[in-house]
Amino acid sequence: MNDGDQTDPKIKAAFDAVHPDPDAPARTVAALVRRRSKDLLVPAWWTAGAGLAGFALAYFGQGAEMEATSAIADGTALLFGGLQ
């Protein structure tokens, strides 16, 4: 591994030519906060969507006599069952 003795100072200087960014930590925190909130939002949207789909099925489909609340519960359970 010693054949680079002459070039290593140049390589070091080349890697060193970019300077650390003092704003990077704050930017990383902000990006992760956004990502976490998106992560929480996605299941919420899926749950709401499944509930609505269940409601629509019950209301317009064969099970029109089903109560809307149980349809929503069924839709949500279906979704989570499917996801697992």
Add this chain to the structure above:
Amino acid sequence: MLSKAGQGDERAFNTLVLRHSSFVHTIALRFTQNAADADEITQSVFWTLWRHAARWSRERARLRTWLYRVTVNRCIDHGRGKGRWRRLFRGGSPDVEPADPAPTAEARHGAKDDLSRVQAALLTLAPRQRMALFLVAYEGLSGADAAEAMGTSPGAVEQLLARARKRLRELTEGETT
């Protein structure tokens, strides 16, 4: 702090990020020479930490060591991913390990001095070769430590270094008149 983050305490986790992300970002920036890529790698490393924080608090392993290893491997993966996209659009052999296709503007317009010539040449190296060089020549790690960080053998690191140095010599000496 880590155990609090492991229990889902976002403020504790943010403090951890503020404390350690400079270190991760600087490695990624030096390796990629590109601020946007360094941001992406840093976020990905800390997202993984957030996902595994609960396990971390139990194991109490050394966080810095873990961050270092994950950052090194994310940098390599990032370079490889870019290479894959380039091959997809331009065609090319899947057997050849890709080089980072994103040289800086300076590199694209022709290096004028020694430093920028080496910088440009570094960016054309395959990601694993560049990382081996970064760890040994810049960070001053031994071959064995570099191998551990990269998840490979010391022999493989030696080979990567030899190929990287040969390629660098070809690129930098070829341009001198």
